[in-house]
Amino acid sequence: MSSRLPPAAAMPPSLVPTQPPGPPAAPTRAAVTAPAVTALGALMAAATVGESRLPAAWVPAPLARILVGLGARVRSTDTGVTVRGRGLGGLAEPTAPLDVAASPDGPVLLPPLAGLLATQPILVVILGPADMDLPADLIEVLMRVGARPRAAGEGRRSPLSIQGTAAPVALDLGADPPPSITPAGALAAVAAGLNSPGETRVPLPAPLAEALAALLTAFGVPARIAAGPSPPADDGPVHLCLTGEVETRPVDIPAGDRRFVPFRPSPQDPGTP
16 A cells, blocks of 8 residues: 655645745745644644743744643743643643634644644644545544544534543554545644654655654654655655654754755755755
8 A cells, every 4th residue: 555645736835845936045945944844843842841942933823822722831032932831741621622723824733733632631622724624544543543533524624623542552654554645644643653652654755754853853752764665756755753752852943943944955056054
């Protein structure tokens, strides 16, 4: 069974690893950070004991409200945003639905949020964009981890409720992928792997996998890139492998940190590390 991701044309625009158009200056390149990376970074800060410092763009107001709903403390500063988290497995059960639809990056934020909450022994309701179809593999990933998800519209629409599990299972989507794996399912699996014992393995486009591996490593999570199912291309799928149930550490990430930019500079415009 193939574990290939769909072609870039089938992926949400904010998930496609792209190089900025034209020959931009270095600050412009550094500012292009995929919401998939920044959303997971903000969620990891909420699930880390201690205070993390993040760029303001990583924690827009709708996401800040979600983090507060999960028990984190969020504060704006002159240089960005600080998030004081609660630790893996320590997120609070929200007293109201988490409104992902209010975020312009809602379709990208929902999968990692759902994946992380699937491994918490709490009941959560997520309000996603009304016009968003929940991919079947996203629901399957949540179930494989051990959670009990329920969605409206024959299981494909918001709201999505998740009864998380206290005994999550690490997934190997490289060896045993869903029938059709999407970026949403892959991102949910990465987030779920943070609080699942053992190694989680997820196929992702190489640039995105490298940016996510850098993020995980910054938080102290062991992560590595393994070869995909076929000879690698520049943007072809590889396997992101991470070890879960590791005590994460707070981070201090300045704006424009290039480690979290999921694109490959062209040979004519290599930029600077």
